[in-house]
Amino acid sequence: SGAIASAPLYANGVLYFGSADGKLYAVDAATGKQQWEYDAGSWVWGTPLLNNETLYAASINNAVFALDAVFGRAKWSEPAKTGGTVNTTPVLVAGVLAVASQDGRVYAFDSASGTPKWTYSTEPKAEIFASMVSDKDMLYVMPFNNRLIALDGNTGTPKWVFTTAN
Numbered sequence: 001s002g003a004i005a006s007a008p009l010y011a012n013g014v015l016y017f018g019s020a021d022g023k024l025y026a027v028d029a030a031t032g033k034q035q036w037e038y039d040a041g042s043w044v045w046g047t048p049l050l051n052n053e054t055l056y057a058a059s060i061n062n063a064v065f066a067l068d069a070v071f072g073r074a075k076w077s078e079p080a081k082t083g084g085t086v087n088t089t090p091v092l093v094a095g096v097l098a099v100a101s102q103d104g105r106v107y108a109f110d111s112a113s114g115t116p117k118w119t120y121s122t123e124p125k126a127e128i129f130a131s132m133v134s135d136k137d138m139l140y141v142m143p144f145n146n147r148l149i150a151l152d153g154n155t156g157t158p159k160w161v162f163t164t165a166n
Contacts, residue, residue, distance in 0.1 A: 005087075006047045009055075016055055016069070018044020024057055024065070026072060036072030040065060045087035046131065049097075051111070058086035058099050064107075066097075066114060076114035082107045084127075093134035094153030100128035106141055108156060118156035122149070 001020050008017035014035060015027045020043045026035040042061035049056040055069040063079035064086065084103025091098045096108040096117050104125040108117040122128065126145030133140050138159065139151040148162040 005043070005045045006089075009048045009050055011050045011069075014069075016048045016050065016057075018046070018048065018057060018059070022059070024048065024055075024067065024072070026055075026069070038065070038067055038072045038074075046089045049090045049092065051092055054111070056090045056092075056097055056111075058082070058088075058090055060085045060087060062086065062101070064090065064097070064099050064109060064114065066111070078114070080107070080109045080114040080116070087129065088131040091132045091134045091139065093139045094137040096153065098132060098134070098139055098153070100130075100132050100141060102127040102129070104128065104143060106132070106139070106151065106156065108153075120151055120156040120158070122147075 003020040008015040015029050018024050022042050024038040040059045042059040044057050044059050053069050055067045058064045062082045065079050066075040082101040084101040088100045097111045098108045104122045106120040122143040126143040128143045130142040137153045139153045141149045146164045150159040
């Protein structure tokens, strides 16, 4: 089926979104005409991220993609890989692309090449369902373990942890 689970990204008159049919789409917002589609191989659950002319997205089969936003062609030689399902929006921080995974880890990749840069594992281990946010060189992660964690975007090292009540 072609179910859509997240909000589309709107930029420059184009709607970008993933579907359960395993494809990413770019659709003209004024006409509804498809501009391109990209076969991601599995459901793209989270909202894509656009930075300049690069569209970043991740699928539930652990793959992370960088696409040319105009033509829908892959910019990396192959998708980057995580250790678990990704259903959140990727985030840019400190020059890397960070992706939260349901395996309880945050993966950071070089945004230009997809090369792994660092990995952070939640403690105690917990799935990450919430999208992350960033500010300059800080990345804020909310795993499903009553914590809000501030990570250094350059290294993945925790700077502080806030714990909520049980």
